[in-house]
Amino acid sequence: MRLFEKDAMQQMHWTLDDIDEQDYQELMSVLNADENEKSVDPAEFAKQFM
Incomplete structure (x- = not known):
C-alpha cells in the first residue's frame, strides 16, 4: 500500500x-x-466512430 501511496502522490498529485x-x-x-x-x-x- 505504501508504494501505491508514493505513486499516487508523485504521479497523480494526490495528498x-x-x-x-x-x-x-x-x-x-x-x-x-x-x-x-x-x-x-x-x-x-472504435467502430462506432468510423
Missing part, C-alpha cells in the same frame, strides 16, 4: 488525505484490474 478518503476495497479492485475486465472490446468500440 495523503486524498488517499485516506478513498474506499480501500474499490481502490484495490481498480488496482487489480486486468485486460480481461474490459466491458467493451476496444475494436468494437
Whole structure:
C-alpha cells in the first residue's frame, strides 16, 4: 500500500488525505484490474466512430 501511496502522490498529485478518503476495497479492485475486465472490446468500440 505504501508504494501505491508514493505513486499516487508523485504521479497523480494526490495528498495523503486524498488517499485516506478513498474506499480501500474499490481502490484495490481498480488496482487489480486486468485486460480481461474490459466491458467493451476496444475494436468494437472504435467502430462506432468510423
